[in-house]
Amino acid sequence: MSRHTLLIANRGEIAMRILRACIALGHDFACVYTSADEQSGHVRLARDLGGPGRLFRISSYQDPSEMLAVADAANATAVHPGYGFFAEDYRFARRVVERKRPLIFIGPSWAVVRDLGDKINTKRIARAHLVPTIPGSDRPIYDEMEAVELAQTIFAFQHDQGIDEGCVLVKASAGGGGMGIEEVYDADTFRSVYRRIRNYAKRNLSDEGVLIEQRIFDFNHLEVQVLAERGGKNAVHLGTRNCSVQSLGRQKRIEVAPGFDPASLDYAFDAAGVLSAITRHSVHMALAVGYDNVGTWEWIVTPRGEPFLMEVNTRIQVENGVSGITARIRGRADCEQGVDVIAEQIRLGLGEPLGYAQQDISLAGVGIEYRILAEDPADRFTPCLGRIEAFGWKPEPWLQVFTQVPPLEHGQEPYEIPMDFDPNLALGIVWGENLDQARSRGVEFLNGLTLEGTDTRGEPLRTNVAFLLSRTQTILHF
Amino acid sequence: MDIDKRTRELAARLTYIRDIFGQRENASVALLRTRLEEFLEQAPHLGMRELPLQVARLEELFALLEGKLEGELSPMDRVRIVRHPQRICLKDILENVYDNYTEIGGQDEWSIDPGIIIARATIARRMGKKTVHQSVMVVGQEKGHGQEFRNAGSIKPWGNANALYYMRVAEIENIPIHTYVFTPGAFPVEDYPGAAQQIAKNLYVMSGLKVPIISVFSEGGSGGAEAIALADRRLMLSHGYYSVISPEGAAAIEGGLKDKATPELIERCAERLRITAADNLELGFIDRVIQEPPLGARPEHYDFFRQLRREVIRATDEVVDAVEGLGPLRGMAIRRQARSADPQDIFVRWSLGQAARTKLVDRRHEKYRAMSRTACRDNRSLGARIASGLEGLLWAAHSTLRHDFLARYKRRLLGLLEAAEAELRALRQGLDGPLGRLLGLGAGQQRRMEVPPEALERLVSLSCPEDCPCRLEDTWVYVSPKSREDRTQTCPNSSTHGCLDLWGPDLFGEFAGVCSHCGHHFPLEFQWYLYNVFDFASAFEFNRELESRNPLDYEGFDLKLEQAKCQTGLGCSCITFETRIEGIATIVAVLASPFRGGTVGAAEGEKLIRAAERAMLKRTPLILYSHGTAGIRIQEGTCGVIQMPRVTMAVRRYIEAGGLYLVLYDTNSYAGPVASFLGCSPYQFAVRSSNIGFAGPGVIRETTGVDVPPKYHRAFSALSRGHIQGIWDRRDIKKNLHQALLTMGGKNLYYR
Amino acid sequence: MLNVKEMLDELNASPYEEIEIRTPHTGVVDFVGLAPGDRVAGPSGKWLERPGTLLANLTREKNKKSICATQKGQVMDIQTALEGRFVEAGERLMTIRHFLSKEEVIGRILKKALHLFCAPERAKYYFVPEIDAKIKAGGEQSVKVREGLDMFIVSRMKRETALSYTGPQGIIYAVYFQQGDNVDGGQPLIGVCPENQLTLIQDVVNRVHGEWEERD
Incomplete structure (x- = not known):
């Protein structure tokens, strides 16, 4: 195996995890930071672990030219985008491999990133491979008659299924971020809503295409972690996870692997069947599109137990660790305590074969990941800025904590939360042999956490720990 | 006359001569100077008898040598003559040529634009014993013998707008318009109504004015001149100039804009541009030259004014005669006038009848259509030309038959069918409705929600499976x-x-x-638009054989033209073709910027006119995409300038025939084309980040002394000034064009 | 009461400010032959449309960009060791000593005379659209403020809240922040002049115009 130099085009906790994985695999690295991040964990770690010429100050994490200029200066051979920033930017992925001095992009090939980066496209690809998707249109609709007919069919369909209050979602196909989207509860008002959305789209997005879908309530959000090798010939999954505990802005706060636990809980539908269906569909689709790195297939499962593919994340995700901690690979000594998905991603990205098949993978126990943020759950999860004076936890063999905040005791130089980014403090992942054990370990971890600080107004720093604790008891209930 | 006054006059004449001849040493001028100096030295010693004799001799010598100098005038000298403060100006003409007048465009500096004079004037003509006062509308620039506030006859946009308004008044009152062109060029500001856009409006309206228009050129500087010079008879004073650009401007372009051009280069440019009256007469852009006294007419030349009066009356008579059909004797008399008596003696009524008014406009169009025909190269064989002529005839017949004759019957038949179907539907609805229910017909009361399986199938399975599941967006046929x-x-x-x-x-x-x-x-390159917007790969290009040439034999231009043809593979900067935009047949003309900056000369003008004629014939929309144009091609001189009225007229014909003429600007579009056939379109759009204007920032600074803000010419500025109607994103052009085709344009488009 | 004379003396003791020219982003630097002691000019033209003296070029991804002087002044030192080398973002390239102009002196003195409304916490600050439009149309001094007026939008961590003005009624005399940039808590956002103090301000302006000598 040749030695590579990876440019870590990211910051914070994920940059630190990539950096550690990089060293564990015997590769070199180059790290970037901005002036706002001088004190951040990844900068300190890079200083501690790397020699000179491995750390570069750049103007912005969002500027691809900065990343590539640094990559050239550091003689990097590959780029790891982490999550966020360039992770799902197919243009960046394309530029990395098509420039005069090409680099390896640690992620799927750019065409895959592009095709699966678009939700409508993903829906069409899924349908082409007979993967279930949310009932509704799979392309922008420009014709009013067609839209009305479609909406009527969806209402009738819901009625036939025994759903009392049918609902149709009308959204601008070029829109995003919650704009240009509306719910309709009866067929009579549909036409006016359709026109409103169409006019909005025409005026603001210069494309009047509209999507019409069934609106599904009270669903569970499940994910399948997929690993695939370069060339897209082999793909496996590392089981499912349930990400239904979310904040107001639909931001995930607790993730649990596996996605359902039929052994401990009762479900109104065949939960084991759903899990096996979505993993089967996900791997099938990954192979069909030639998917060639790690990725996540996001599903929604209705209260009636119907799974629908929602989107594909063509990147590593924050919650990869919770799948990793419950997965074991036969014959791999380094995977007895779980799989480091990031290390696998780098390995696969650099072109190594998978080296194992689905039957070599076993799933053990239950993992719970907590996202600890400086935010106020009581006040619409508003971020809370300030400084951390004490931060620490009791190490346990069943616990992994990823954080960019240094372990702090009272009296040390406090840690300032950088204000240009989300106020993530730490990810804590606990493992238990079963759901009960995992839950009690989770509670133990959260209660044993030392986390003190003051916000910018001098009041005690608010965090979401209490929210996480209160939700721990109901995870995986459906 | 007293001797003192006569010597003072002689001295003034010498100063004038020296002004005209500038720095150049000339034997005759030197002789006059020494003679005059000698005389002035001797004068105190001369006796009362000798003095008048000497003065008379000196006056004779002056007259003789002025005649000789007249023959030595270079084109640049003529430019200096027309710019001289002693040059006759419009006020002089109003006072001396017309019998009475009232200014209506303002008075002196109290005017919306003191550079332009508008007046109602009368010419008295004898009819037996009666005197008939014939009214005319006189419009022209006033240089005012050096009056500052006249701005040297450089007209602001609102001045041209005012002129246009009163020309329209003349049309309503059915009186002829006499225009006098005394302008070095328009004042290049973009404030509403905008230098270029207003000139375009003037041209557009004047090309259809239903009264005789006579124009007289003294100083005809490019676009500023065209704003009032589109006429049925174009006369020119023998010492005037009519040019695409001032010789200084041409020299600045020739010599690179950095340094001030040398006087020699300016002289050379003045010569190359062929700007004199004789040149323009030869090229066919004016109808007649009015001979001025040696070294140009000045206010004291009363004979000249009488001659000018005769000429404008005669020109007006001729125009009326050509369309109205006078009595045989009078007609003959007019035609013979050149040699015979004062035209004043033959009475011609200048107000036209209805038929004559239409004919007048037709004649005007024919006149301009025939101009500059030979200034471009037509590489087609004789056979091809005949074939294309025949094709035109066939298309004319085809269009009339298909779109006028058949379409009317088809429409009627379709209308009947439609009505019948609607009746049936109404009947069925009646059965479903309360009436039907009463009769126990129609469906049951309860609406059932059963979804047919195929509809359900549509909800969950791939739509249009024949398409690739991936939507391939933003893939361009042509990539830069x-x-x-x-x-x-x-x-x-x-x-x-x-x-x-x-x-x-x-x-x-x-x-x-x-x-x-x-x-x-x-x-981006114009090819990007050709292939991505106009589907050039499957388009039919016509008149490719029409190529630019060097009509004035402008020195060094042949080589540059060859280079441009080699580099771009085009024969001229204009590409015309038939294509389909989302299925709608369209004629598109493109001005490609890489060919000599997208400048417009005779070949481009001819191609544009033919494109407009073709669009009229085939009843298709006409889209003019200006990928960039720097203006009129200066090396073609007036052959270029004349394209402004020519193409505008063709476009007007097309629009009046009920077509859709849409202009799309890109990159930089400036000067002549914007001030005529581009600016006259009722539907002008711009691609984002383009610049539109009359003169660039450098020229504005030079001519007006004002700095313009950095984004003065940006499309968004043009939009807020009301010069264009919208701004389009490049990636949406095709969609927007299609939308425009569906919502804009006149009745005569075939798909309407 | 404001002691203008004292402040002028204080400023006269060090009548300049040192401007550090830093790289806006990474790239390879080449200096254009400037040496310490050279004079540089700031942007010029009626709309400041002509950029100042070229100080250095920065090439990144084959795109050469010029770094120009933003103020007139004198070059104090140049990091010539960086010539031809790849530098990080924010690297200091040179220092320019800029002598204060009359307007800048007035600004500094007024900063002490005006009522300063300060940022309550570190965040990005924006004017609310109405006030922003007013300032763009008629200049800062066209805006009257009063207690409780909703003036700012505070953006922290992508969430936005409104901030209203507290302090005496008056007109905005100076704006001390760039919209969209981070402002530390306690930094002044605007300087407000109560209307009865306008004469005082005018006095400062006159004094400075009379007593301050501009140096190149």
Whole structure:
């Protein structure tokens, strides 16, 4: 195996995890930071672990030219985008491999990133491979008659299924971020809503295409972690996870692997069947599109137990660790305590074969990941800025904590939360042999956490720990 | 006359001569100077008898040598003559040529634009014993013998607008218009109504004015002149000039804009541009030259005014005669006038009858259509020309038959069918409704919600499975060669909008040259539009054989033209073709910027006219895409300028026939074309980040002494000034064009 | 009461400010032959449309960009060791000593005379659209403020809240922040002049115009 130099085009906790994985695999690295991040964990770690010429100050994490200029200066051979920033930017992925001095992009090939980066496209690809998707249109609709007919069919369909209050979602196909989207509860008002959305789209997005879908309530959000090798010939999954505990802005706060636990809980539908269906569909689709790195297939499962593919994340995700901690690979000594998905991603990205098949993978126990943020759950999860004076936890063999905040005791130089980014403090992942054990370990971890600080107004720093604790008891209930 | 006054006059005449001949040494001028000096020295010693004799001799010598100098006038000398403060001006003409007048466009400096004079004037003609006062509308620039506030006859947009208003009044009152052109060029400001856009409006309206228009040129500077010079008879004073650009301007362009051009270069340019009356008569852009006294007419030349009066009356008579049909004797008399008596003696009524008014406009169009025919090269064989002529006839017949005759019956038949179907539907609805229910017909009361299986299937399975599941967006047929360079570009707005650097292959490939952050449009090749917007690959190009030539034999231009043809593979800067936009047959003309800056000369003008005629014949929309034009091609001189009225007229014919003429600006469009056939379109759109205007910032600074703000000519400024109707994103042009085709345009489009 | 004389003396003791020219982003630097002691000019033209003296070029991804002087002044030192080398973002390239102009002196003195409304916490600040439009149309001094007026939008961590003005009624005399940039808590946002103090301000302006000598 040749030695590579990876440019870590990211910051914070994920940059630190990539950096550690990089060293564990015997590769070199180059790290970037901005002036706002001088004190951040990844900068300190890079200083501690790397020699000179491995750390570069750049103007912005969002500027691809900065990343590539640094990559050239550091003689990097590959780029790891982490999550966020360039992770799902197919243009960046394309530029990395098509420039005069090409680099390896640690992620799927750019065409895959592009095709699966678009939700409508993903829906069409899924349908082409007979993967279930949310009932509704799979392309922008420009014709009013067609839209009305479609909406009527969806209402009738819901009625036939025994759903009392049918609902149709009308959204601008070029829109995003919650704009240009509306719910309709009866067929009579549909036409006016359709026109409103169409006019909005025409005026603001210069494309009047509209999507019409069934609106599904009270669903569970499940994910399948997929690993695939370069060339897209082999793909496996590392089981499912349930990400239904979310904040107001639909931001995930607790993730649990596996996605359902039929052994401990009762479900109104065949939960084991759903899990096996979505993993089967996900791997099938990954192979069909030639998917060639790690990725996540996001599903929604209705209260009636119907799974629908929602989107594909063509990147590593924050919650990869919770799948990793419950997965074991036969014959791999380094995977007895779980799989480091990031290390696998780098390995696969650099072109190594998978080296194992689905039957070599076993799933053990239950993992719970907590996202600890400086935010106020009581006040619409508003971020809370300030400084951390004490931060620490009791190490346990069943616990992994990823954080960019240094372990702090009272009296040390406090840690300032950088204000240009989300106020993530730490990810804590606990493992238990079963759901009960995992839950009690989770509670133990959260209660044993030392986390003190003051916000910018001098009041005690608010965090979401209490929210996480209160939700721990109901995870995986459906 | 007293001797003192006569010597003073002689001295003034010498100063004038020296003004005209400038720095040049000339034997005759030197002789006059020494003689005059000698005389002035001797004068105190001369006796009362000797003095008048000497003065008379000196006066004779002056007259003789002035006659000799007249023959030595260079084109640049003529420019100096017309710019001289002693040159006759419009006020002189109003006072001496007409019998009575009232200014209506303002008085002296109390005017919306003191550079232009509008007046109602009368000419008295004898009818037996009666005197008949014939009214005319006189419009012209006033240089005012050096009066500052007249701005040397450089007219602001609102001045031209006022002139146009009163020309329209003349049309209503059915009186002829006499225009006098005394302008070095228009004042190049963009304030509403805008220099270029107003001239375009003037041309458009004047080309259809239903009263005789006579224009007289003294100083005809490019676009400023055209604003009032579109006429049925164009007369020119023998010492005037009529040019595409001032010789200084041409020299500045020739010599590179950096340094001031040398006087020699200016002289040379004046010669090459063929700007004199004789040149323009030969080229056919004016009808007659009015001979001035030696070294140009000045206010004291009363004979000249009488002659001018005769000429304008005669020209007006001729125009009326050509369309109205006078009695045989009078007609003959008019035609013989050149040799015979004062035209004043033959009475011609100048107000036209209805038929004559239409005929007048037709004649005017024919007159301009025939101009500059030979100034471009037609490479077609004789057979091809005959064939294309025949084709035109066939198309005319075809269009009449198909669109006028058959279409009417088809429409009627379809209407009947439609009505019948609607009746049936109404009947069925009646059965479903209360009436039907009463009769126990129709469906049951309860609406059942059963979904047919195929509808359900549609909800969950792939629609249009024959298409690729991946929607391939933003893939362009033609991609700019700039997209092959591995380097980044900086958006000019990055300092204000914070745009990140863009990678060339992204920017010029997928983004179509648009900054993904702020939407700034980087310029792209015209081929991008040809293939991505106008589907050039399956278009039919016509008149490709029409190529630019060098009609004035402008020195060194043949070579430059050859180079341009080699580099671009085009025969001229204009490409005309038939294509389909989303299925709608359209005729498109493109002005391609790489060919001599997209300048317009005789070949381009001819191609544009033919495109408009073709669109009229085939009843298709006409889209003019200006990829960029720097103006009229100066090396073609007046052959270029004349394209302004020529093409505007063709376009007017087309619009009046019920077509859709749509103009789309890109990159930089300036000067003549904008001030005529581009600016006259009722539907003008611009691609984002383009510039539109009359003169660039450098020229504005030079001519007006005012600095213009950095974004003065930007499309958004033009939009807020009301010069254009909208701004389009490059990537949406095709969609917007299709939308425009569906919603705009007149009745005569075949798909309406 | 404001002691203008004292402040002028204080400023006269060090009548300049040192401007550090830093790289806006990474890239390879080449200096254009400037040496310490050279004079540089700031942007010029009626709309400041002509950039100042070229100080250095920065090339990144084959795109050469010029770094120009933003103020007139004198070059104090140049990091010539960086010539031809790849530098990080924010690297200091040179220092320019800029002598204060009359307007800048007035600004500094007024900063002490005006009522300063300060940022309550570190965040990005924006004017609310109405006030922003007013300032763009008629200049800062066209805006009257009063207690409780909703003036700012505070953006922290992508969430936005409104901030209203507290302090005496008056007109905005100076704006001390760039919209969209981070402002530390306690930094002044605007300087407000109560209307009865306008004469005092005018006095400062006159004094400075009379007593301050501009140096190149």
